[in-house]
Amino acid sequence: MKKIYNLLDKMTSIVTVVMSLFTVVLLFFIVLQIFKEGWDVFKEISILNFITQNQWRPLSTPPKLGIKNMLLGTILTSFLGIVISLPISLGASIFISMKAKGKLRVFILALIDLMIGVPSVVYGFVSFMILVLFFERYFNFGSGESFFVAGVTLAIMVMPLMISAITQSMDKVITKYQTSAKALGVSKEFMTLNLLIPASKRGIIIATLLAFTRAMGETMAVVMVIGNSNLKPMLFGRGITLSGLITLEMGSAVLNSIHYKGLYATGVVLMILLLINNMIFEAIKKRVNGYD
Amino acid sequence: MKRAIKLMAVFMILVMMLAGCSKPVEVEATPQEVEQETTEVSVDPIGTVILTGSSTLGPVVTQLTMEYSENNQNWNQVDSTFADEKIDIVINGGGSGAGAKSIIEGSANLGMLSRPVKDQEKESMADFKEYKLGTDALTISINPENKLHELQDSLSTEELQKIFSGEYKTWKQLNAELPDEEIVVVTRDIGGGAHGVFQSKIMGDLEVSENVIQASSMGALVTKIIENKNAIGYASFGVVQQNIGNLVPMKVDGVEPTKENIISGSYIISRPLLVIKDGELKPQEQALLDFILSERGMEVVSELGFVAEN
Numbered sequence: 001m002k003k004i005y006n007l008l009d010k011m012t013s014i015v016t017v018v019m020s021l022f023t024v025v026l027l028f029f030i031v032l033q034i035f036k037e038g039w040d041v042f043k044e045i046s047i048l049n050f051i052t053q054n055q056w057r058p059l060s061t062p063p064k065l066g067i068k069n070m071l072l073g074t075i076l077t078s079f080l081g082i083v084i085s086l087p088i089s090l091g092a093s094i095f096i097s098m099k100a101k102g103k104l105r106v107f108i109l110a111l112i113d114l115m116i117g118v119p120s121v122v123y124g125f126v127s128f129m130i131l132v133l134f135f136e137r138y139f140n141f142g143s144g145e146s147f148f149v150a151g152v153t154l155a156i157m158v159m160p161l162m163i164s165a166i167t168q169s170m171d172k173v174i175t176k177y178q179t180s181a182k183a184l185g186v187s188k189e190f191m192t193l194n195l196l197i198p199a200s201k202r203g204i205i206i207a208t209l210l211a212f213t214r215a216m217g218e219t220m221a222v223v224m225v226i227g228n229s230n231l232k233p234m235l236f237g238r239g240i241t242l243s244g245l246i247t248l249e250m251g252s253a254v255l256n257s258i259h260y261k262g263l264y265a266t267g268v269v270l271m272i273l274l275l276i277n278n279m280i281f282e283a284i285k286k287r288v289n290g291y292d
Numbered sequence: 293m294k295r296a297i298k299l300m301a302v303f304m305i306l307v308m309m310l311a312g313c314s315k316p317v318e319v320e321a322t323p324q325e326v327e328q329e330t331t332e333v334s335v336d337p338i339g340t341v342i343l344t345g346s347s348t349l350g351p352v353v354t355q356l357t358m359e360y361s362e363n364n365q366n367w368n369q370v371d372s373t374f375a376d377e378k379i380d381i382v383i384n385g386g387g388s389g390a391g392a393k394s395i396i397e398g399s400a401n402l403g404m405l406s407r408p409v410k411d412q413e414k415e416s417m418a419d420f421k422e423y424k425l426g427t428d429a430l431t432i433s434i435n436p437e438n439k440l441h442e443l444q445d446s447l448s449t450e451e452l453q454k455i456f457s458g459e460y461k462t463w464k465q466l467n468a469e470l471p472d473e474e475i476v477v478v479t480r481d482i483g484g485g486a487h488g489v490f491q492s493k494i495m496g497d498l499e500v501s502e503n504v505i506q507a508s509s510m511g512a513l514v515t516k517i518i519e520n521k522n523a524i525g526y527a528s529f530g531v532v533q534q535n536i537g538n539l540v541p542m543k544v545d546g547v548e549p550t551k552e553n554i555i556s557g558s559y560i561i562s563r564p565l566l567v568i569k570d571g572e573l574k575p576q577e578q579a580l581l582d583f584i585l586s587e588r589g590m591e592v593v594s595e596l597g598f599v600a601e602n
Contacts, residue, residue: 057499143474143505143523224512228481228506228508229502229503229504231502248481249481249484252387252484253387253483254389257389
């Protein structure tokens, strides 16, 4: 009997390792493909020019490929999304872990899980029909598409992610210190400000960075509300993001043309951006000491 | 370390097993097909039929080929002289350029184009043939609240160039009686087929302003015009027919975008929808093409918003 279990144990571990190796190999080939297709562009245009020029005219002669506006646009939308969603998520998490008990808590957590499952087109469409029109009707904007609307949309989308991550780390802190706090007779408010938030600092930072990565990669919802104009990023102006550019133009780019390769090169830049973000993420994870 | 090597070995074996899966089947299949051909059937089996090209024409052809292979499972149901093989049709996108390229390279049976075939492309083909399914037209549409259509019912090419290149920034600059509000220009993605037609027929060498809103689909473009009173854009003919009253199509150089004008070619912002081929059609390809050009085919072309050829 014991032998069978040992065998099963080994088989499971082998299957797991094979599967994860397979994933890594697959990922490697995807990255390889993107680099292979995108690299040719850098023979004609230097990387520096590619990311510091404004004009994106891949079909003109000579083609102009500059993604500065999209690069800044991607960073600005994600940043806005985080700035808006962080305070709200923090508040929501404190409420869920400190105040909400029993059925209410289960209900709220279920709703938040549901929010994660909503497809991004739906968020994009709702925000196009409500926020964009709101700015057009009541603020007299020529067109309501703007970085601000994109930021708000992203904030709503990453909020459930942040809330569930922060709540998890806060729950851990509470289980650990609740008895001591009660024994000392500190108020809930004092505990929240002086124990809960500082102790779950690590969890909050990790949740923020995760949400940032998620926001940078988000495509469809942003494409629908940002206007896709190659302009200098301004809070209430139209703009375009890296992933948005790829979605918009990949379908019509002629195979192996400079346009097609330029879009792959845009993908390379986006990947490098995400990589840098992940490296910061790892560095902070090691540095910051959590109490949890 | 030893364990890692073992694991790698297992992994490699798995990969090889997966890779080995498909080959033997093919080897077995080929002699069978050859046998069939010599004994009972007079027409060579065709294998997978591949259609490559325009994403505009894609939905039309996809719907038609789906109906075709639902109606007849096997080719010999279409015509008893065809080989007894399953109808297998694959549709690839990639745009009109890819459609022409696939025929030149011989990687597809039929090419789908939503623009005229270039002379350069014709030269690369020995025996070029084209079949026209219909015409797609872009109408310059504005919001009904915009007073422009009451003041003038036509826009000239020159006015359109100035609007789309950003020279006219407000409606007042176009017509002094209009309010001093921003012109919100909506386009499709600059590299796509729809924009290509607009560029060649109206803009010529002029570049479209960077201030335009690029819609991710024709649906999004039309929604924008319906929702924003200062918007102007090129909505496809079919979508405009479905939204009469919600947006107003303008005349271009005095020509109204009607079916007759589009077919006769006097309305200039239009493009043909073509299926092309180099050399003789195989019997199966001919049968499929006959279905696409049949009454039902034309029905689908109209349903999806294009002007059918017949």
